[in-house]
Amino acid sequence: MKLSSGDKTLQTFIYFFLVLLGLATLYPFWNSAVISFNLGLDTAKGGITFWPRAFTLDNYKIVFQNDRIIDAFAISLLRTAAGTVISIFFTAIFAYGLSVKGVIGKKFYMIFAIITMYFSGGLIPFYLLNRELGLMDTFWVMVIPTAVSVWNMIIFRTFFMGLPDGLEESAKIDGASTFGIFFKIVFPLSGPVLATLSLFTAVYHWNDWFTATIFINDAKLYPIQTLLQQIMNSNTMSEQLSIASQGSGAATDALSRMQSVTSKSLTMATMMVATIPIVLVYPFVQRFFVKGVLIGSLKE
């Protein structure tokens, strides 16, 4: 099909715009990566944008030798694994139970669950509850309170209800128990929805920084995102301090600026370390994410 000149202009504009958008999306990653590979003292001189000027791996060496960062990374991995497995397990069996025909009390259970999508006690009672339960300063506070997701339950349930009835009925005739049907027949058939919801849950756990900020005081239990946030916070403060102290003596100013910029390189290296797991798995799981969004929005 031949394009008219107006259509050609439109096409050109769209391609141009999309290339620009792509670059704008990638630039922050690129720039941060470049800073993380650049010598801190050299970064302080300014002008680092697209390419490292004084290439070094020192920032990463320091990051990987820092026990706090390594521990935080391990905590993040552990919590992502535990949080995902526990949440998906309890949510999936819940959803399956509610998808079985003739379950007594099903309607009540559904309403009981769905009400929580409308009403919530808010942050403060939730915070005090976890305190009362003795979950403060424990690893489990990052896993247990979010173990059941009503939203995921609805998606799981919709999927389970879409499975052909015949499968379960023939298994029942063969004498399979409800547990047996779920674990041997339904679960193996749920590959796509299972993968999708697991991935979303895992991303939530990897990225969540706030839970540990309010429930954990023991820095040893910080996941990487929380630790990173604290590092960044203290950097910003020292940077603002150095700006505020301008004129209070050139020497101290230069010193504090140098420190803040050196720590900037380290922060960037830590940020890269915290981002890499997501960036690495992302290309492989992208199609699941897309599918997940569409399953979710069908429900809407």
Add this chain to the structure above:
Amino acid sequence: MQTPVTANTAVSVPRRQKPLWRRFLAQWQVQLMIFPALIFIFIFNYIPMYGVLMAFQDYSLFKGFFGSTWAGFKHFEMFFNSPDFFRVIRNTIVISLLKLVINFPAPILLALMLNEVRNLAFKKIIQTISYLPHFLSWVIVSGFTISILSVDNGSLNISLQALGLIDKPINFLSLPEYFWGIIVTTNLWKEIGFATIVYLAAIAGVNPSLYEAASIDGASKFKQIFLITLPSITPVIIIFLILNIGSLLNAGFDDLLLLGRSAMLRDVAEVIDTYAYRIGIINNRFSYAAAVGLFKAVISVGLLTMANFLARRAGTSLW
């Protein structure tokens, strides 16, 4: 229609059902799959709902929920009369509306553009790149923002200086006048790509013969977008718009906390949620913060119910 009914009842002899508890015991396995989740939901969702009554108490950590004295509407009155009230409500609504006005239509435009791309490899690359920021934590995204906007050799200041637009670097992150713009842009950067997924799916469902007919009639691509594609996906747009309005008081949390933490920005950055967090968990004024949270929850439920009602009338609902 009397006769068929009586005929039916005459044929099917009513079977005696076993008593409820017998049937319940017979399906103990299913019930056992449901119960753990119900207990979780009861503890972590229902108890805090009940706990919100502390908004009407002078809650003290030492006396606990049952030992604290009741205070009536004291904390609500304090909140309504406090100088923070106007500021926090204004920020919540302004930030929320800015996000709605700019960040809601943007992905629709992007989806329309992506749909016009004929080079599938290029389209795939742009989609892959633009979805990625959605999966980064707000900590990382705020780190990028801080780095790029930094007064100390941030890329934006470097570029603006190179272009001769400014003489001295601007401290974007601590000047209140830039804050709303930064929040909107950062959110746009993070979510614009991912939000196109639903619209692209809706566009994919448009009947191709409509385009064929239009191009035979000589309609330009531009016209086709506005006369075919856009009207075809309008129902989807309306649903999402309604749902967005339902969460109008959710102006954001992580982004505002991470980028607007400095006291200099409090006047423009603090919204109801971040205010409740600061007052409650950092300053330990639990009852007051719970009252602030409850105030928001009540209005939110109203908005959400209204939104769901509208969405139902528009043909679909949240559940």
